[in-house]
Amino acid sequence: MTNPPKKRVLSGMRPTGKLHLGNYVGALENWVRMQEQYECFFVIVDWHALTTDYADPSHLKENVIDVMLDWLAAGLDPEKCVLFIQSHVPAHAELHLLLSMITPLGWLERVPTYKEQKENLKEKDLNTYGFLGYPLLQAADILIYKADVVPVGEDQVAHVELTREIARRFNQFYHRVVRTPNPTVTGLPMSGPHLVFPEPAALLTPAAKLPGTDGRKMSKSYGNTIMLTDPEPVVRQKLKTMVTDPARVRRSDKGNPDVCPVGDLHKIFSSKETMAKVYEGCRSAGIGCIECKSWAADALVKILNPMQERRKKYADNPRLAWDILEAGSARAREVTDATMDEVRKAMGLDYSLEDDSKGRAKDSTK
Numbered sequence: 001m002t003n004p005p006k007k008r009v010l011s012g013m014r015p016t017g018k019l020h021l022g023n024y025v026g027a028l029e030n031w032v033r034m035q036e037q038y039e040c041f042f043v044i045v046d047w048h049a050l051t052t053d054y055a056d057p058s059h060l061k062e063n064v065i066d067v068m069l070d071w072l073a074a075g076l077d078p079e080k081c082v083l084f085i086q087s088h089v090p091a092h093a094e095l096h097l098l099l100s101m102i103t104p105l106g107w108l109e110r111v112p113t114y115k116e117q118k119e120n121l122k123e124k125d126l127n128t129y130g131f132l133g134y135p136l137l138q139a140a141d142i143l144i145y146k147a148d149v150v151p152v153g154e155d156q157v158a159h160v161e162l163t164r165e166i167a168r169r170f171n172q173f174y175h176r177v178v179r180t181p182n183p184t185v186t187g188l189p190m191s192g193p194h195l196v197f198p199e200p201a202a203l204l205t206p207a208a209k210l211p212g213t214d215g216r217k218m219s220k221s222y223g224n225t226i227m228l229t230d231p232e233p234v235v236r237q238k239l240k241t242m243v244t245d246p247a248r249v250r251r252s253d254k255g256n257p258d259v260c261p262v263g264d265l266h267k268i269f270s271s272k273e274t275m276a277k278v279y280e281g282c283r284s285a286g287i288g289c290i291e292c293k294s295w296a297a298d299a300l301v302k303i304l305n306p307m308q309e310r311r312k313k314y315a316d317n318p319r320l321a322w323d324i325l326e327a328g329s330a331r332a333r334e335v336t337d338a339t340m341d342e343v344r345k346a347m348g349l350d351y352s353l354e355d356d357s358k359g360r361a362k363d364s365t366k
Contacts, residue, residue: 006038006039009034009039009151013042013044013045016220019067021210021300024228025210028070028071035076038149041084042083044068047137048134052117052124068324072314072324074307075310085325091337095140099136102166102173107165108135109132112155138163139167145336149202150200151205153204153205164199167199170196171197208267212261214242232297235300235301239300244261244292245257245260277295
């Protein structure tokens with residue numbers, strides 16, 4: 001008996017430069033697990049970066065390489081998944097264009113992140129079609145691979161639902177009836193619609209609460225990150241300045257790890273044994289915050305050191321990483337070319353001189 005085919009996954013990241021622990025916990029760690037269970041396509045979405053940072057794309061290539069190095073460092077394996085660059089697969093743009101012909105404007109305007117980002121990024125002029133249409137480009141990214149599932153956090157579920165609506169609308173407009181030969185033998189119905197796009201499902205990923213050094217969500221815009229590339233002395237120094245339980249003003253004050261940002265780090269990265277010491281020591285004031293932070297640093301360094309060793313192999317020879325991206329982009333183009341052949345056929349855009357000459361010959365016999 002043959003094993004059933006693996007479900008296909010599509011996910012991606014914008015190239016914003018080197019990644020931080022929040023990126024690892026929020027996505028990368030889960031991707032590394034998923035590559036063992038699914039057929040995974042992971043894309044660096046450089047066109048998406050232009051929707052908000054179109055004014056200065058000078059650092060785009062450098063950022064692409066940095067993201068790729070961190071992906072490889074985290075454990076993504078090009079033998080187990082396809083790693084590629086969005087702009088190196090032109091069919092993404094073609095499908096985006098064709099889908100834009102059928103997508104109502106109101107569908108894009110109601111996407112929750114559209115108004116949120118315009119509000120949060122007031123310093124940028126986002127009154128562009130590219131920004132309004134980026135959820136549609138995202139839908140094209142997903143549909144062109146006929147992805148079964150899309151790993152997302154709760155804030156991105158609306159984007160997957162939009163993708164499902166667009167797939168449904170395309171299939172309603174453009175489908176053809178497929179007649180099954182010998183239905184009595186195959187057991188299939190005599191005829192039925194051929195749907196080009198499956199409707200992808202959102203796969204909610206567990207989102208651990210990962211605070212930055214100031215207690216807020218870890219984000220480059222807040223300047224509170226611990227980078228995957230930070231060497232051990234930098235990690236330890238950053239943790240020394242990290243905010244803690246506000247109730248612990250003096251060393252003798254008792255604290256609560258459940259309301260402490262350092263406690264949140266322990267919950268994600270430390271062992272059960274260390275967690276037991278943290279709870280006992282903090283609640284009894286048996287340990288101070290400096291000692292607690294040093295234990296958190298130990299746990300982080302234990303995770304980051306192997307990543308940084310893997311990253312160095314590629315950082316010393318970036319051509320290796322670039323070759324992986326090029327090979328992955330070639331594999332992605334094979335899939336997208338097949339999908340676009342199907343799309344063009346469904347829409348009646350599969351023109352050819354051969355078909356035209358056959359039509360003329362048929363007309364001449366009348």
